[in-house]
Amino acid sequence: MKILFFGDVVGRSGRQALSRHVQDLKTSLNADVVVANGENSAGGLGINRKAVEEILNCGVDVITTGNHAFHWKEWKDVYENYPMVVFPANYPDMQDRSCYSVKGLTVINLQGRVFMDCIDNPFSSVKNVLRRLDKETIKLVDFHAEATSEKIAMGYFLDGRVDAVVGTHTHVQTADEKMLPNGTLYISDVGMTGPYDNSVLGMDKEAVIGKFLNNRPVRYELAKGRNIINGVFINISDSERSITRISFLEQGED
Numbered sequence: 001m002k003i004l005f006f007g008d009v010v011g012r013s014g015r016q017a018l019s020r021h022v023q024d025l026k027t028s029l030n031a032d033v034v035v036a037n038g039e040n041s042a043g044g045l046g047i048n049r050k051a052v053e054e055i056l057n058c059g060v061d062v063i064t065t066g067n068h069a070f071h072w073k074e075w076k077d078v079y080e081n082y083p084m085v086v087f088p089a090n091y092p093d094m095q096d097r098s099c100y101s102v103k104g105l106t107v108i109n110l111q112g113r114v115f116m117d118c119i120d121n122p123f124s125s126v127k128n129v130l131r132r133l134d135k136e137t138i139k140l141v142d143f144h145a146e147a148t149s150e151k152i153a154m155g156y157f158l159d160g161r162v163d164a165v166v167g168t169h170t171h172v173q174t175a176d177e178k179m180l181p182n183g184t185l186y187i188s189d190v191g192m193t194g195p196y197d198n199s200v201l202g203m204d205k206e207a208v209i210g211k212f213l214n215n216r217p218v219r220y221e222l223a224k225g226r227n228i229i230n231g232v233f234i235n236i237s238d239s240e241r242s243i244t245r246i247s248f249l250e251q252g253e254d
């Protein structure tokens with residue numbers, strides 16, 4: 001089983017970048033399944049039908065989400081009509097919509113609690129999710145969380161119980177990909193797919209600096225310029241288990 005996973009897709013720029021690269025990467029790496037985190041895919045925050053359709057049309061099979069998924073009221077439309085879009089299992093009433101199986105892979109979505117909303121315990125929630133799943137299927141967890149401590153702890157907690165634990169949410173790719181002692185593949189954060197130049201996590205830097213300088217609400221806009229594509233390629237077979245980072249910048253106009 002070869003899996004391509006792309007970090008948080010940010011806004012239209014991120015969706016367009018994805019559409020320019022997924023098929024080529026899928027072909028060159030011979031990937032069976034493609035997963036992308038879409039919590040920022042509509043306007044930089046949240047998710048809606050248009051964003052989901054565009055991401056699926058790129059060749060993505062499963063879309064994971066996180067804390068920003070509920071920003072627009074259109075999330076409900078996505079929730080009701082797109083079973084391949086999953087939501088963190090530890091949000092109230094989301095357990096039934098927290099995993100999706102396709103082509104022999106089950107993708108599970110979870111969210112952290114450190115420096116984030118006070119939702120249910122992700123460790124006990126994932127135990128409940130796993131209890132309901134077939135032990136034999138290959139399992140990947142997107143742990144959408146802020147703190148590396150919580151992510152690393154989750155990696156060890158699930159080591160040997162799932163095949164891969166990949167972190168999302170910080171939009172910055174970490175260089176700590178590895179195999180844990182019992183065979184689970186792990187990375188603290190996959191990073192993001194979207195605006196890179198003059199960007200703070202995908203948003204125009206001026207607005208974000210203004211927010212930190214003045215402590216007043218600001219309107220964020222997507223940064224302009226080149227996009228970064230951040231992902232991981234995961235290979236799980238009888239003879240090999242590996243996780244490889246993908247990170248490249250698109251070329252600019254000039």
Ligand SMILES: [Fe+2]
Pocket residue numbers: 008039040068169170171
């Ligand atoms: Fe995000």
Ligand SMILES: [Fe+2]
Pocket residue numbers: 039066067068144168169170
């Ligand atoms: Fe997030």
